[in-house]
Amino acid sequence: MAIAMKIPFFGNDREYLEHETLFSETSKEVWSSGQYLNSPLVDRFEKKMANYCQRDFAIALNSCTDALIFALKCLNLPPRSKVIVPNFSFVASATAILHNELTPVFCDIDPNSFMLTRSELEKVYDSSCKAIIMVSLYGALPNIADIDSFANERNLHIIEDAAQSLGANLNSVKAGSIGSFSTISFDPTKTLHGTGTGGLLLTNNEKFYEMAKQLRLHGKSKNEGFNVLGRKSLMPSHDALLLEKKLDLLEGWVNRRNLIAQHYDNALKDSNALRPAFRHQFGQHAFHKYVLSCNTKETRDLLQNFLTKKGITTRVHYSKPINKEPIFENLEANTPNVEIICERILSLPIFHELRDEEVDYICKALIEFQTL
Numbered sequence: 001m002a003i004a005m006k007i008p009f010f011g012n013d014r015e016y017l018e019h020e021t022l023f024s025e026t027s028k029e030v031w032s033s034g035q036y037l038n039s040p041l042v043d044r045f046e047k048k049m050a051n052y053c054q055r056d057f058a059i060a061l062n063s064c065t066d067a068l069i070f071a072l073k074c075l076n077l078p079p080r081s082k083v084i085v086p087n088f089s090f091v092a093s094a095t096a097i098l099h100n101e102l103t104p105v106f107c108d109i110d111p112n113s114f115m116l117t118r119s120e121l122e123k124v125y126d127s128s129c130k131a132i133i134m135v136s137l138y139g140a141l142p143n144i145a146d147i148d149s150f151a152n153e154r155n156l157h158i159i160e161d162a163a164q165s166l167g168a169n170l171n172s173v174k175a176g177s178i179g180s181f182s183t184i185s186f187d188p189t190k191t192l193h194g195t196g197t198g199g200l201l202l203t204n205n206e207k208f209y210e211m212a213k214q215l216r217l218h219g220k221s222k223n224e225g226f227n228v229l230g231r232k233s234l235m236p237s238h239d240a241l242l243l244e245k246k247l248d249l250l251e252g253w254v255n256r257r258n259l260i261a262q263h264y265d266n267a268l269k270d271s272n273a274l275r276p277a278f279r280h281q282f283g284q285h286a287f288h289k290y291v292l293s294c295n296t297k298e299t300r301d302l303l304q305n306f307l308t309k310k311g312i313t314t315r316v317h318y319s320k321p322i323n324k325e326p327i328f329e330n331l332e333a334n335t336p337n338v339e340i341i342c343e344r345i346l347s348l349p350i351f352h353e354l355r356d357e358e359v360d361y362i363c364k365a366l367i368e369f370q371t372l
């Protein structure tokens with residue numbers, strides 16, 4: 001089979017070509033200011049993000065991983081308290097719990113949305129659970145109203161892991177606005193990303209805000225020196241300014257991703273073996289990832305091979321339940337849906353710089369696979 005096109009999984013190099021002036025002006029502004037860390041540019045970016053996510057406070061950090069770790073640290077939970085986390089996410093959603101010497105409780109997910117539900121939470125909850133890490137997966141939000149009421153009835157904190165979902169909403173509730181904290185990632189794999197690593201913690205609680213600011217700067221307090229154990233987790237001014245400018249482009253990028261997703265949905269609509277990506281009826285999906293699911297592992301592997309031969313790069317997010325990672329070796333999980341889903345999913349390229357002819361090519365390949 002001749003490869004007509006080579007389609008990568010990410011298109012960051014294309015973003016640079018399209019917005020070269022924005023990048024060069026940003027660099028000039030920051031380098032000429034001479035203020036590379038802790039600058040007013042970072043404060044300004046934080047205010048813009050808090051406003052965008054309808055939060056009172058935002059704290060720019062080195063990563064979303066740090067945002068998750070700091071969120072749990074601010075809660076100051078009793079040692080070994082349990083924190084519920086879906087067994088299907090990027091590993092950082094759960095390692096943040098270990099970093100705080102707390103106990104992860106791995107929860108199963110809904111086979112349709114791939115996210116937490118009230119009924120799955122009920123199966124794992126006991127009174128030592130103090131918080132839930134609620135992951136908004138692939139750029140969609142879970143059923144927030146259900147999870148919120150479950151948490152409120154039991155006095156559980158929700159930490160919204162919105163690493164993948166900036167730009168999404170559900171029933172007018174925005175990603176980044178839910179629970180005691182939200183955490184955002186600006187890693188280069190994300191729709192809105194900086195030049196390297198970056199993250200954000202959002203909250204409406206002033207006490208948590210002050211504590212997170214201490215934690216990101218070695219634990220330094222306003223008047224009492226270094227009185228908690230923190231570390232260095234700062235966002236460089238260069239990334240803050242770049243992200244501030246790029247935030248204005250996010251909506252257009254999310255719309256483009258939705259358009260591409262619509263084409264993939266159409267290409268899959270008549271298939272019995274391939275199911276299009278999940279989306280809510282009311283709300284905006286941010287399509288950080290487009291993840292289809294297959295009827296069997298064999299179909300998934302055949303499809304992935306077929307697309308690879310066509311020059312189309314695909315990936316699997318995620319190929320095993322989190323608790324199967326060696327770092328969690330002693331922790332049990334009864335999550336049959338996760339086990340099945342890991343074997344049947346496939347992520348298609350969905351970066352916003354994908355060209356129309358590339359989207360057509362991928363759709364044709366998906367349709368051709370269905371005729372084999």
Ligand SMILES: Cc1ncc(COP(=O)(O)O)c(C=O)c1O
Pocket residue numbers: 062063064065066089090092093135161163164184185186187189198199
């Ligand atoms: C769901 C989820 N949580 C947390 C993270 C960690 O983000 P970061 O790489 O910014 O630390 C990621 C990154 O991929 C993620 O997808």
